[in-house]
Structures are given as structure tokens and as C-alpha cells.
Amino acid sequence: MQIGPHLLPNRLFVAPMAGVTDRPFRQLCKRLGAGYAVSEMVTSRPELRDSLKTSRRLDHTGEVAPIAVQIAGTEPEMMAEAARYNIERGAQIIDINMGCPAKKVCNVWAGSALMQNESLALRIIDAVVAASAPHGVPVTLKMRTGWCQEQKNALQIARAAQDAGIAMVTVHGRTREQGYKGEAEYRTIAAVKAALQIPVVANGDIDSPEKAARVLRATGADAVMIGRAAQGRPWIFREIAHHLATGQAMDAPRTLQVRDWLLEHLQDHYSLYGERSGVRTARKHIGWAVHALPGGAHFRAEMNRIETTADQWRAVDDYLSDLADAHERWPQAAAEPTTIEETLAA
Template identity: 70%
Template structure:
């Protein structure tokens, strides 16, 4: 599969999630089988580009190509300028956020709120595509099925976006009104795929190899995008890839493998965020990794009291050392779709 000039190793993608898909997490998911990953959304507000948050989100050191950056905003010229800014800092693909359902985003008429103003949404796409075309960079877009159940306009918008030059379209199978409640429906994705010539990606509730195969069959989509199910279980990408290729379910990973993946991830995380921010923001990643494991809930309680990176790492090592004594393979872990996650899938 290709996005513009970039050949991807497979059709399993990591969804952009605010507060989750930073560079260390994207690199881990790629290591464990994801063929493509999109960054957390970067604001189009120029006055925030020099903030610590934005500088971290624009950090791509050591990340394998293609580097994909998602931008969010409400005005075409600002979004075009944001695209150019990120391209100058290493972005090779620009993704437009029209899918985030968070109130703090939609209240400013960004994210999925843009779908309510079809003319405005198209103007943003045209401005960003023009700015990126001048630099030879493809533009993709992620959106929802519509604003609410009575305003499902994804198909109409998708046709306009394709005509405006979007190179690939991802659809989360929920409306903005749903947020992450209820179930994703993929009939809309199937309708969009049947109508478009560009690649279409299905997203929403893909939390197992079997569900991945079912969504591919139902939609005819070119690729799958996985978000919450990868939290604490980044090896889901290699599980899905193996199942799609062979029809077989991989055994759980070795407990020591998971221990190594998590600790390597934590080292990268601390390097990006530093001691104070790193130890706090790492808690959610550790919590997702252990919450369904034996003793995981009790460990989370202890781990959340630790306030330095070395202590956090020692605690993780001790937990997995004890777990490995009784379980050579990781015990069954609940799908991330059942987790009360705090992440925002953009």
C-alpha cells in the first residue's frame, strides 16, 4: 500500500491519540508490527508552536519514515501554515484532524465539529492540499461518520475531499455525538470505500485479529487503524498481521518479552519528557500494560505513588519478575476496548 510516494510495509496503522501516540509509543508500535503511525494532533495556532507540548509532539528523532503529522484547527490559511511548519520540521505526510470528538476541540469548531460546516471543511482541505503540493507532500484526513445520527455526511464530504486532492481517508465508525460510546458501525466505511478511488481506512472497535478480519471483509477497506486496543497491548499489530496471513492466532507473548518492551519504552519516554513530566505521563502506559494482569490493580495503586523514574522502573521490573515466575507467557489480557481509557482518539 502507498500514501503518495511512500510504500508502507503493511496495512495496519496506529491511530493518532492525544496524550498517547507520542514518538516513543509510535516507535514501539512500529517495532511490534504496525506499518504506519500518525502523530498526536499539533495545533495550527502559531502562538503555541514554541510551547513545550508542541515541541515534543513535533519531535521525530529516530523515527522511521514516513513521518506523518496530524494538524488541527479551524481556518484554512492557519492550517496551511501549520502544514508547512511541520513539513519544515520533518513531516513527510500531513493528516487533517476532522475526527476528534473532545469538547475542548469541538467547542472551538475544530476536529469533528468541522463536519458541520461542509463548505468550511472543504476550504481547509483545499488550502492544506495546495500548501503541501508545493512541497511535494501528500495530505490525508481522518473524520467520523457525521456529527450525529441524523447528520451522517461522511460520504458526501469524502467525495469532495477526494476531488480536492486528499490522498487517503480514514473513517472512525461513530458520530461525534457518540464519542466512544456504543459500537462503531462500518456500513458507512463500506459506502465510502465503494464510492472513492483513493485508499480508505477503517477505524473503530478493532480490538482483536478476528474483528480486524471481519471489518476488512465487511468494508473492503484498504487498511485498518487501531487506537485504544493498542494501549498496553502494542503487539496487537503483529497478532493481526499473523492472523490475516495465516488464519492462526498467535500465542501470547513471553512475559519477559513484554517486560523488555515496556522498560525500553519507558527509557525512551523519560528521555523525551524528562524526570518530572516523564514519571507522571508514564503512569498511564504502565497502568494499561498491567491492569488486567494478576496483581495489576494493586500494583497500579503502588506505582502511582512513585515520583521518580528510577523507582518507577524498579517497580516495573519487580512486578514482571514475580509474574514471570508463574507465567512464562503473558496471561490473557482484556481487550483495550473494554478499558475506561482517558485517551482522546483524534
């Protein structure tokens, strides 16, 4: 699997998710089997670049290459400048966001709202590709099947994007109107793959190794992208890789192994966010991991009252060490993935 000059180790991708796929989480997923991960969405608006939130999203310290940054906006020249700005700060791949369904993004005609204005969408693609090409940086596109059931135009946009120089297209199998409700459909993704020569990535409702294999077969896609199913279960990538290679299910990880992964992730998380923000933003990651475990709901409630990173880290260590005494291997799958609205509000 290749994106421009970058040869990837496999075809298992981490989806960009606001408030989730920061550098520590991307690193964790890559360590546990993901071949590629895209950053949280970064705004193209220059007046917001100096905000603490944006500066953290642009922190790629120690990140495993290739470094992919997703940008969002509505003005071609501003998006081109955002591409140049991020390339100067280490981005090796630029991804254009035409898939986010969040109201606060679509209300300003960014994200998946751009699929309603194909002319503007293609002007943005042209501008970003032109800005990135002199640096040898490939540009990719993430989008949905369309704005609504009556307006599925992913195929038209994908063809035009390929002609404009886009290096890879990812399609989430829902319209913007669906949000994350209902079931993803893969016929549109299969049609896009059949029509294009560049790599096409399937996204949406891929929550198990078996489902990943079925989607790859049904769509002919070059790769799968996984988002919410990795929340609390980042080892899903190595499980999928094992299943694709052997056709067999992988044993659940040892509980002590999961404990060590989570504790190392927390240390990395704290180093990025600091004491005050670190303890608060880590709660969702811990909550996703423990929610469906024995005693997990009680532990989550207790953990949410902890106010220091040291105490939080110690509490997680104690809980998972005790869990390992009763369960040598991780006792059950993570809870149902949260909705995107819950993620954005976290």
C-alpha cells in the same frame, strides 16, 4: 499499501490519540507490527507552537518513516501555514483532523465539528493540499461518519476531498454525537470505499485479530486503524498481521519479552519527557499494561506513588520478572480500553 510516494510495510495503522501516541509509543507500535502511525493532534495556532507540549509532539528524532503529523484548526490559511511549518520540521505526510469528538476541540469548531460546515471543511482541505503539494507531501483526512445520526455526510465530504487532492481517507464508524459510546458501524465506511479510488481506512472498535479481518471483509477497506485497543497491548499489530497471513491465532508473547518491550519504551519515554514529567506521564502506559494482570491493581496503586524514573523503572522490572516466574507467557489480555475522556484527562 501506499500513501503518495510512501510504500508502507502493511495495512495496520496506529490511530492518533492525544496524550498517547507520542513518538516513543509510535515507535513501540511500529516495532511490534504497525505499518504506519500518526502523531498526536498538533494545533494550528501559531501562538501555541512554542509550548513544551507542542515541542514534544513535534519531536521526530529517530522516528521510522514515514513521519505523519496530524493538524487541527478552523482557519484555512492557518492550517496551510501549520502544514508548511510541520513539513519544515520533518513531516512527510500531513493528516487533517476532522474526527476528534472531544468537547474542548469541537467547542472551537475544530475536529469533527467541521463536518457540520462542509464549505469550511473543503476550504481547509484545499488550503492544506495547496500548501503541501510543492513539497511533494501527501495530505490525508481523518473523519467520522457525520455529526449525528441524522447528519451522516462522510460520503459527500470524502468524494469532495478526493477531488481536492486528498491522498487517503480514514473513517471512524461513529458520529461525533456518539463519542466512543455504542458500537461502531461499518456500512458508511463500506460506502465510502466503494465510491472512492484513493485508499480508505476503517477505524473504530477493532480490538482483536478476528475483528480486524471481519472489518476488512465487510468494508473492503485498504487498511485498519487501531487506537484504544493498543493501549497496554501494542503487540496487537503483530497478532493481527499473523492472523491475516495465516488465519491462525498467534501465541501470547512471553512475559519476559513484554517486560523488555515495556522497559525499553519507558527509557525512550523518559528521554523525551525528562525526570519530573516522565515519571508521571509513564504511569498511564504502565497502568494499561498491568491493570488486568494478577496483582496488577495493587502494583498500579503502589507504582502511582513512585516519584523517580529510576525507581519506577526498577519497580516495573521487578513486578514483570516475578510475573514471568509464574507465567511464561502473558497471562491474559489487557484490560478494557480506557475512554477517550480518561485518556485526555491523564
